Amino acid sequence: MAKAFKDPRSPHQKIAAELRRRITRGELPPGSKLGSTAELMEQYGGVANTTIQKALQSLKSEGLLEGLPGKGVYVRQHAQQSVEPLAYMRPAVSGEPYPWVSEAAKRQQVGRSQLLDVEVVIPPKEVAEALGLEDGERAVLRRQILFLDEEPTELTKSYYPLNLVEGTAMLERKRIRGGTPALLDSMGFPPREFVDELSSEIPTEEEVVALELPKDMPVLVAFRVVYSDAQRPIEVTLMTKAAHRYRMRYRLPVT
DSSP, X not given: OOOOOOOOSOHXXXXXXXXXXXXXXXXXXXXXXXXXXXXXXXXXXXXOHHHHHHHHHHHHHTTSEEEETTTEEEEOTTSSEEEOTHHHHSOOOTTOOOHHHHHHHHTTOOEEEEEEEEEEEOOOHHHHHHHTOOTTOOEEEEEEEEEETTEEEEEEEEEEEHHHHTTXXXXXXXXXXXXXXXXHHHTXXXXXXXXXXXXXXXXXHHHHHHHTOOTTOOEEEEEEXXXXXXXXXXXXXXXXXXXXXXXXXXXXXXX
């Protein structure tokens, strides 16, 4: 006999989970108004007013809902966004901004990046293996936060083989016009292919602080390896996003 399963979460957590799913799947699209507190209390089996308020506050802290004084509670614009990684891989044409900025503009958003630091490091084991580095061989690490409409949305850690980029602007503590793909392309290492591994993980303290995450919110982590000609690995990037705010979209040919 199968064991009966009981959801151990509190009532407000269960209500928040259901509303969150309705928002992320588009049943409650951006700009839509939620029912009144009384209507929500009835909808969810006569729960207390405080239970509804706790559920709504959770979703407000996650950036999915916003309260407009005298009007009600609404689903925020850009509550969840689809990200198509290929759009950010193509090197920017000379004179064009970093793809993060140009892609944001297409969605009527303002994108910007903040470079946190640049340093030469012994990379983590999985990064070294992906880049084909020997034990003790060093790489350049560039850390940055990406913003949309002044909200921190992604923490990135990008690694490049030191023997590939030494003596270039990659080691300078300033942003690179057009982004690192444009620089690598100009060096004769155009990105030809990338491989992503996606996972949902519990955030580290660094990620919670950098992305201003609400309590108990998991993150979506993409481990990306970028290859140039002859399958040469030229970059490994770990990209961390709030899991409830994004979905990844891939267009793959069927052979």
